[in-house]
Amino acid sequence: MKIAHALRAGGTSLALAAAMSGCSPSTSSTTDNGGRIRLAMLQPPRSGLTPFSDDAFKLSRWATAETLVTLDENGEALPHLAAEWKRVGDKAWEFILREDVEFHDGTKLTAAAVANTLVRATKAAPKPRILDGVQLTAEAEGEHRVRIATAAVDPLLPQRLSSPQLAILAESAYRADGTVSPVGTGSGPFKLVAVNGTSTATLDRFDRYWGKRSTAAGIDVSFVPDGTARGAALRTDSADVVEAIPVSQAPLLDSKLIHEVPMPRTNTLYLNNATGPFSDPGLRAAARKALNPGDIVKSVYEGRADVAAGLLGPALPWAAALRASSQSISEPGSPAGAKIRLGTFSDRAELPEVAVLVEQQLEAAGFVVEQVVREYAHFEKDMLAGAFDAVILSRATVLDSGDPVAYMFSDFSCKGSFNIAHVCDQEIDRALEKASSTEPGPERRAAVMAAEAEILKRDVAIPMLHERVIQGEATGVSGVARDPRERALIMAQSSASRGAH
Incomplete structure (x- = not known):
């Protein structure tokens, strides 16, 4: 090979x-x-x-292209095009801009230019995903002062403004036909x-x-x-410099030229909590006991991934130290003869291979497995509708704000838009609400990990591994x-x- x-x-x-x-x-x-x-x-x-x-x-x-703020490794906001900011109410913030920034077209960074970009972002179709569910307004107050407000209290507003999708461009970038050109308009x-x-x-x-x-x-x-x-x-x-070298190519390259970067992406087995065998918490616990992620990392990823201890991996350096106990609250039941439909998609080349090993491990424990692999375009609708008892998915755990709460809400809350585990648990929802409402910093990170523990100990989903990307230099x-x-x-x-x- x-x-x-x-x-x-x-x-x-x-x-x-x-x-x-x-x-x-x-x-x-x-x-x-x-x-x-x-x-x-x-x-x-x-x-x-x-x-x-x-x-x-x-x-x-x-x-x-640059943003008003950047993030440190913990996801905390740092100054960039904005030199400083402060809250001026529950729903409003004031950002003070650097005064020495010139766009590539020769114009200066001003509050008007910032407000222009942000207002256009709110009207874009489709809207930048960092603004999903967010009603934002931006107004220039003088030459270098911008007032940014949201319709609801949003403690993560500075982090949202770090998203590359809210990069500030010169006003010349925005064309009359509605298109946006970054050529010669960044900073x-x-x-x-x-x-x-x-x-x-x-x-x-x-x-x-x-x-x-x-x-x-x-x-x-x-x-x-x-x-x-x-x-x-x-x-x-x-x-x-080379992006995303496949695992299969790594052995052909000088090891000094490749660098593995942990990704905020977790390969997870989601279990259908609403219908079928995995509505039984004992069978969910049995599935968790049956899986051996180490074998998957060794064979499919050739050791170039990290066995998961939780939903959040080494790409979030604070997660491991704050991880609470997530021991299952249910005793494993007997899976003998339990028929399950296991699904995944072929667009990510490694997922069908992972599915083969997961099937083998579940069958060794007594489950009877039917495996379904499709292209994602023909898979998502059935997945969201609950047509599978178990789904293998490679999922980004940190979205554009640099904070994992949005992912956890989407996947594991009663009203989550991507709740493919079809779970609705009041304890999980309470933990997620607490994490969401806590101000950024150590207390929020602790609340996030408490929510992770509530999810894991109910065997709602079984994290298997955290992916890495191989970067060539x-x-x-x-x-x-x-x-x-x-x-x-x-x-x-x-x-x-x-x-x-």
Whole structure:
């Protein structure tokens, strides 16, 4: 199998090398620590790089579009384009802007520009998901002061404003036809100067950046959906930084060039609490006892994942220390002959393989398993309708605010919009309400973990493993972010040292 991977990589690497080898006309040399960074990315733009879509995360990873605040590793808000902020009522906040920020089109960062972006975000279709269920208003109060309010009390407003989907662009970014163009309208250390459809993008150093001037002269981006080709790009020195190298490619690469980054993503077995065998808490406890996630990590992920101790993994560094006991409150029942319908989807290549092992482990305990695997587009409707007794899902546990409460509410509360476990438990809801209403900080984190314990001890869902992403960095690359939230990648201090090409 490894030989086949290597043979396939040969052809794809030549094409990628050709695509990435040409120097940008704006800087024709790549001298030590002063050249351009060649970046191979997993997915091409899906929405024309509009910041109100998931494409915003590309703009953030290229350090071209910036937000009012950023987050530390614990999810706490830190100043960025906003120098400071304060609450001016239960539902309103006042943000004071930096006065030395210039957009790439030459205009200045002002309160009017900030209000323009935020108001447009509230009217976008579809709306940025960070604003789902949030009614937000923004008004300029002078040149550098913005008042931002919500219809309901929202202690997480500063964290919401860290979402790349709320990056502040110059007013020239917003076109009369309703489209938004980030080309030449951001404020970061790199200026986006060209986008070639879904093939490439080019960014140059922005010399008038308000912060530290970038080390690299620019970034040359290639979109490379094929995982074998991305692995080959690193192996053949066709790229300096490579996103999301598949596990299958890792053994073919120099271990010094790959770095595993824990992701806030948990592979979980959701059990249907409302109907079928798993409406019996004893059978849910039996399923939990039957699973051996360590075998799944070893065989499917080749050891490049973390066995789950809870819903929240090592990408949230505070979770493990605060984890409360989640021992099952039910004694395992006898699964002998219990028929269950196990479903998952094929869009994520590893999930069908995980399903095979889960089926084997459940059958070894006495369950009778029917396995169903479909493309997600043909799977979600039945999943949400409760057509399966158990579902294997790879789920992001930290959404755009950097806080896990929204995910837990969505998946495990009585009114959750993604409640595929079909659970409705008053103790869980009370714990989630407490976590949601607690101000950000240590007390909120403790409340989050108390809610996790309430979910786990009822065997509502069984977390199996926490995923990692493999990031490639060529020899001579330094200063690149390894960000579990996938917001940051190329930074002002990033550089790639190599000879001329």
